[in-house]
Amino acid sequence: MDWSEFTHVILRIGGRYLLFAGILFLIFYVWKRRDWAYKKIQPRFPRNSEYLREVVYSVITISIFAVMGFLILHHPDIRPRTTLYPLISDRGLLYYWGLFPVLFVLHDTYFYFIHRLMHLPFFYKHVHKIHHRSTNPSPWAAYSFHPFEALLEFGIFPLFLFTIPIHLTHVILFFLAMIAYNVYGHLGFELYSRRFSEGKLGRWVNTSVNHNQHHQHFTGNYSLYFLFWDRMLGTLRSDYSIKYLEVCNRRDQVDANPSISPVVDSKGIVLPQSNT
Numbered sequence: 001m002d003w004s005e006f007t008h009v010i011l012r013i014g015g016r017y018l019l020f021a022g023i024l025f026l027i028f029y030v031w032k033r034r035d036w037a038y039k040k041i042q043p044r045f046p047r048n049s050e051y052l053r054e055v056v057y058s059v060i061t062i063s064i065f066a067v068m069g070f071l072i073l074h075h076p077d078i079r080p081r082t083t084l085y086p087l088i089s090d091r092g093l094l095y096y097w098g099l100f101p102v103l104f105v106l107h108d109t110y111f112y113f114i115h116r117l118m119h120l121p122f123f124y125k126h127v128h129k130i131h132h133r134s135t136n137p138s139p140w141a142a143y144s145f146h147p148f149e150a151l152l153e154f155g156i157f158p159l160f161l162f163t164i165p166i167h168l169t170h171v172i173l174f175f176l177a178m179i180a181y182n183v184y185g186h187l188g189f190e191l192y193s194r195r196f197s198e199g200k201l202g203r204w205v206n207t208s209v210n211h212n213q214h215h216q217h218f219t220g221n222y223s224l225y226f227l228f229w230d231r232m233l234g235t236l237r238s239d240y241s242i243k244y245l246e247v248c249n250r251r252d253q254v255d256a257n258p259s260i261s262p263v264v265d266s267k268g269i270v271l272p273q274s275n276t
Contacts, residue, residue, distance in 0.1 A: 010066035020183040021139040039251045041212045042136045058143035061150040082161040111224040137186040185211040194248035209244045
């Protein structure tokens, strides 16, 4: 194996994390921290020590992802056994583009049941609790896992590469979208509109409010991209819709009426108050 390629692998994985987590952190937690505090899902900001912990565990996760991914893609005895196909034209554009929604549904299913496993008492105490130390997550929490959980999270990668004919660009684009949505889930701010979760599409799509509730309350809301499994298996929190509307209404109320000035202290928003 050419280990010089390992540098490229870890830079790609770490670069995706840094790109999305870093940019959104700088926007929401630094540049617009005070101006947009009233939009925050939980009315306070984490301490600097919490950000540092999330980054440290994320670096460990990135390292694990890089080592395992490098072995699968570059080991001379492993790569030939994958289902990677060389040319997009080998299977055509219909298959190429049609595979993306399949990958997201498979990953959402894999994530949901692995996540439920992580909430069994033994695994929660010894493994998943690391991730749940972020009770008020920031974008840096996206990869903040115990090493064993990082290995389980990585499991979707070989599942794809040893079961489904897949092109390398599928892998690149899918995991780019995955980290983007993962960072959004841990953002601490809701980006969708107030009416989104009530729509025919929105009621099946996961939101930042949804995952933030999971971190705050530790139970319910186990999905990643969609809400199919949470709704079908009864694990969607009963207060999810109420919380989603509360967050969006608070945000929209201030956005629509400049005379409402949110009172903000070091912990975040206290209460919107009128200047008049």
